[in-house]
Amino acid sequence: MNKRRRPDLDTMYTINEDGSRNFLHPADVHGRWQVRKNLVWLTLLVVYLGLPFVRIGGYPAVHFNIGGRSAHLFGATFTNQDFHLFFFLLLGFGLTLFVVTSLWGRVWCGFACPQTVFMEGVFRRIERWIEGERVTRIRRNLGPMTGDKLGRKILKHGVFLGLAWLFAHVFIAYFMPMESLLDAVRRPPSEHMAAFVWGIAWTVVLYFDYAWFREQTCTIICPYGRLQSTLVDPDTVNIGYDEERGEPRGALNKTEGHCIDCLRCVQVCPTGIDIRNGLQMECIGCANCIDACDEIMDKVDQPRGLIRYDSEKGFAGGKRHLLRGRLIIYLAAFALGTAFFAWRASERTFFQVTSLRSQGLPFTFDAGGIRNLYTLHVQNKGDEVRTFLVAPGADAAVLGDDVEFIIPQGRIRLEGLSDARVPLFATMPREAYTAPVEFHITVTDSATGTVQRVQVRFRGP
Numbered sequence: 001m002n003k004r005r006r007p008d009l010d011t012m013y014t015i016n017e018d019g020s021r022n023f024l025h026p027a028d029v030h031g032r033w034q035v036r037k038n039l040v041w042l043t044l045l046v047v048y049l050g051l052p053f054v055r056i057g058g059y060p061a062v063h064f065n066i067g068g069r070s071a072h073l074f075g076a077t078f079t080n081q082d083f084h085l086f087f088f089l090l091l092g093f094g095l096t097l098f099v100v101t102s103l104w105g106r107v108w109c110g111f112a113c114p115q116t117v118f119m120e121g122v123f124r125r126i127e128r129w130i131e132g133e134r135v136t137r138i139r140r141n142l143g144p145m146t147g148d149k150l151g152r153k154i155l156k157h158g159v160f161l162g163l164a165w166l167f168a169h170v171f172i173a174y175f176m177p178m179e180s181l182l183d184a185v186r187r188p189p190s191e192h193m194a195a196f197v198w199g200i201a202w203t204v205v206l207y208f209d210y211a212w213f214r215e216q217t218c219t220i221i222c223p224y225g226r227l228q229s230t231l232v233d234p235d236t237v238n239i240g241y242d243e244e245r246g247e248p249r250g251a252l253n254k255t256e257g258h259c260i261d262c263l264r265c266v267q268v269c270p271t272g273i274d275i276r277n278g279l280q281m282e283c284i285g286c287a288n289c290i291d292a293c294d295e296i297m298d299k300v301d302q303p304r305g306l307i308r309y310d311s312e313k314g315f316a317g318g319k320r321h322l323l324r325g326r327l328i329i330y331l332a333a334f335a336l337g338t339a340f341f342a343w344r345a346s347e348r349t350f351f352q353v354t355s356l357r358s359q360g361l362p363f364t365f366d367a368g369g370i371r372n373l374y375t376l377h378v379q380n381k382g383d384e385v386r387t388f389l390v391a392p393g394a395d396a397a398v399l400g401d402d403v404e405f406i407i408p409q410g411r412i413r414l415e416g417l418s419d420a421r422v423p424l425f426a427t428m429p430r431e432a433y434t435a436p437v438e439f440h441i442t443v444t445d446s447a448t449g450t451v452q453r454v455q456v457r458f459r460g461p
């Protein structure tokens, strides 16, 4: 960290005046929030890395099959026909984030976001093990290249690359069946070029991110931080500095303020900001500064909490309200979305039938009769093999007794997550036709008896 320069509100501390990177070396910190965070991170690491290996109902717990246009989520199978449900799932995730941000600021960023969990919980930790704590790292980096320094750098980047490769393949396993992925990894790249290229591309991206780009992902690329100011209000609990108590800051016993201006809160900050400047877009809510300042307060025999979780109203000595307008709106939108999702999900069937437009004329003449061709698209949205029965609906009687139906595949067997096009011909004597008539074709799931009806129209000259 540049000693002559202090973080301010006008510049990004991680970028020098000449545009070069001011690479941060956050100091180690201990305290109650670190203990809680480590527990959450450990749990999430198991979840993020373990989900592709967990199987529910014979399928991975979370799996997106882009090519097959389907997804498995905790035992439920979704196909492209259920895309609108995915929209509501994403909306639900977004609204949950809104509610959480409105209540507790950027707790997601500091405690649960994969960028933070892997950066702070894995890569930064390894860096400290190999290159030492902050002061040692800075001293080593400024010093001349020695055998020891070179060895540590090679070891660190070797481990980083290995982990980036491993995590990249776990990430790909969310989109590619684990068996195929393991098989691809074992065989030469030329036999599975697409998977190989994806694997290398994600390894490079992750290595670049965790070895070098780091907090820049949060402060420059991620849009969530920029949304923060629109999602919080004076009742939101955020990490902040108690200015009333801390100012005027100064050396110990030389000022009435409790802040001794030791800069410890700045040294532990992974984004290099000074929380004493107020709520900032770069703050990822990691709570490092709380633990760091509590440590100092303990040493100078002052009460903890100069930096703490509190609302703007709380810092001003007022009372905080839990329920307020914006939260009620977010919760109402969330409830509406959830209700709609639950309703649509409950209406969901395990097969889908649609009528496809036939090419050419809507009818042809055949041995004195008028012939219509209908093509049905039958999609088995479930995981199991199903047999479907295709037949004209009861209302097809309106076409008259002389109509002849020909269904080349009246009984079709479909593998799980597969589909088929089924033709159906209807022929009516020419003299019987007077006007277009609408009727239904039914498709019945033979196992459950569930019927889907598709409306079609018999047309003539």
Ligand code: SF4
Binding pocket: 241, 246, 258, 259, 260, 261, 262, 263, 264, 265, 266, 276, 292, 293, 296, 306, 307
């Ligand atoms: S750690 Fe606490 S005392 Fe030290 S500079 Fe930060 S706010 Fe002031």
Ligand code: SF4
Binding pocket: 239, 265, 268, 269, 270, 271, 272, 273, 274, 275, 282, 283, 284, 285, 286, 287, 288, 289, 290
């Ligand atoms: S200001 Fe505090 S909470 Fe925010 S990122 Fe820095 S250390 Fe974490």
